Amino acid sequence: MALGRFSDENLALTATLGGGVWSPVLPLANLKDQSRFISAPARQMFPNDPTKARIEAVLERDRTINLVAVMFHTLGLTAEYRLTVAGPGGTLAAPLHTGDWTPVHGRMFPSVNLPWEEPNWWLGSGRPEDLVLYPRHLWIVLRPGLKVSAVRIEFRDPEAAWFDIGGLWIASAWSPTFNFDHGRELGLDARSLADETPSGRVIHEERVGRRRLTVSWSMLEASEALKLFDAGARCGTKNPVLLLPDVDDPVALIREAFPATFEKPPAPRRGRKFETLVNATLKEIIA
Template identity: 25%
Template sequence: MARLLAWPNRLDAPEVLLSGGNWAIGLENLQDMRLSKVSRSGDLDMASTRFRVDFGVERTIQAVAVIGHNADLDGRVRLTGYNDADFSDLAYDSGWLDLYPPLFSPSDLEWEDENWWSGRISSEDLGEDVRTYVRILEQQFLRYWQWEFDNRTNPAGYLDIGRVFMGPGWVPAGKMTRTPTLAAETDTVVVRSLAGSIYSRRRKSRRVAQFRIERMDQVEGTNRALRLALDRGLDRDILVCLDTDEELLGQQWSLYGILRNIDSSPLEFSGVEDTAMNFQVEQITG
């Protein structure tokens, strides 16, 4: 079991150029953390639902994500990386992949379930959760990338994307000795009348991950763990994958979010050479 923490989002650098496709609401919204500020394709033609990324310089990329999209269950994605500005010298190709990978094995479902064959989330269960696709790569050091989406069956008639993340990853050499936890939180307001009736103002639920990394040497603890907290603060995004080897639950065990409680989670010098640090990551939902 390997955990990965990814930051910063290289898409946000001022020199990054996004181009291509047919986007009725511009690609610049992909560089905004607010998922409500979407990029929206003009139609569902595959020539429209794609775009290119020029980082300006070669960048190390290990973790990518598509967050806050509106693709239906037939949605697919392909990510390619190139050595040249003409996008002709292919260096990386993910191939076409489902935006909704399997979450269940056949033994987890009933034969009558609509998703028994695919193992993917059912249309009924898509619900209000932020639709997110996460992929962990072998490290790539490239300047030019292309995202392509195939979702011609989308009933909305267009593809929305709230955010795209592309960044380097840190796989701690230290150990997560405290079992990570995933909790559900909500800001839903619930009141009860004198007669006992319940009234509510519903808000989206969000996931919160908590974990502790121990037995980091002082270099890793200072230059990675503490630097993460200093750089991200409470308002800059991070992508966390709690288990990069998990096939069925990897998507659900990954979080695009922000750190919290960093003032009460200092870097601890727990031994002559060792350090440790606690982390909490809160999912961004809007």
């Protein structure tokens, strides 16, 4: 199990975005609007042309990053992406690193959970009906982190007429020396409404549920706890944060990693060295 990765600062918000050809009605600049991920995405009208279906983000200054997230996307089952980064003081024309074309959607189910006759038994990939269970987020993890000046993400989705991206997150995600405690809790808040008619018929108004993840760090150094306290001061209960509990477990990551807000700002309880406790509950952002 990898250490959980936490981020409360999105470097994409201060980056200069460009690259590709995007809808003039739903432009690339929408990726910086963290208040309307779903209703105001960036729309790509040339989904199978990587020269047009690309995002280039020039950072405000050279930064070490270890996570790039493409959030609330509508890319299909056969879609792929490729990540390119420019080194310190460099350009994307002469990149520091260019990755391989990689499927956007990885394993969603362990093969042992699937009947042998299912066509997705070997790869454990989701079906179209599985993709609608949760908002779609692409987590691109860099190990080790790289010091970069710019990032490019190219896409190709041969089966789509167009696709949307709701948000972009670039981060130097943080991990403490010791991970959060075993026993993290993943829950789902039902939001559907029910009303009963005089005759006794129950009428339902279906709404998407909201996930919540509760974790406890009980072996923090004081400075690590204060880092989480600062995150609460910075984000409050309004601005987004990210917590990826285990980047080595893609099956769980689909269900446990999502843009979220603090239910309440973290409140450290000070103890001896590596005995400071912080509890946090993260509520999913769904729109």
